[in-house]
Amino acid sequence: MQAILESRPTAATPRMLKIGQLAARSGLTARNLRFYADAGVFGELPRSAKGYRLFPQEAVQWVRVLKASQAAGFSLDEVQELLRALRQDSAPCAHVREALGGKLSALEAKLSEIQLLVEILRITLGTPDGQSSALGCNLMETLLAEAQRLPARA
Template sequence: MRIGDLAAVSGVTAKTLRFYEQAGVLPAPPRTAGGYRDYPEQAVKRLAFIRDAQGAGLSLAEIRSVLVLRDAGASPCAHVTALVDRHLRDIERRLAELRATKAMLRGLAERAAVTDPADCTDAEVCRILTGPTSRLHGGRPH
């Protein structure tokens, strides 16, 4: 099947498929006489796996690491389990960060409701955003 067909059945663009090949997650298929990529049926499943793994939060680099193991004939199960566990911890951390930010924004929203615009001096810019609450966490999430 040609790249456009694979793109159509997989719901990605042809451009993305070429990018995946270059990124090492989709093997380079054989070519037709005219130089067109000619994907085997297998490619549909491979692509489904890639999208599934992405949905699970794995990066293309991580997906490649799984596929390299698999393509070498090894079982990537332990590797996958480790990746999944790591992503779970990652998500837990980001959830905590997000909850903290949300609590802070809620505080700001409340404060905004009772803030007199006249209270804001030029130097402070805006009383809503400056002050004690703002030290909850220092940097941006990720």
């Protein structure tokens, strides 16, 4: 009887979730969770005596962070770093703020580039058709001229 009581979770030993339980609570498939666990996104996870991955109760929140971060454009490596900060930093907000600020700057730069591309295509499409250019198409001449406004790419 004593051995049975020792294997049950107590207030001192929080109940761990098996992958199927986390899948049911998080909305991700067990296969996706295995992928993320193998990639190290959730950090080092303990295993049961039978070798099953065990997730803490907080893993449900980790999955919510994972989904929201990926939807916001974060890479898997960036998500892993955010989750690491949330699990280990004593003051994770500074790290999260820095990561969010960096992502915002990158997206704003990309948005500016996209807006410029839209403008270039509108100008190009506003060019009348004709074959007076050396390329045989006025539109292509306009595109080449407008493309000079784009930042140089490596």
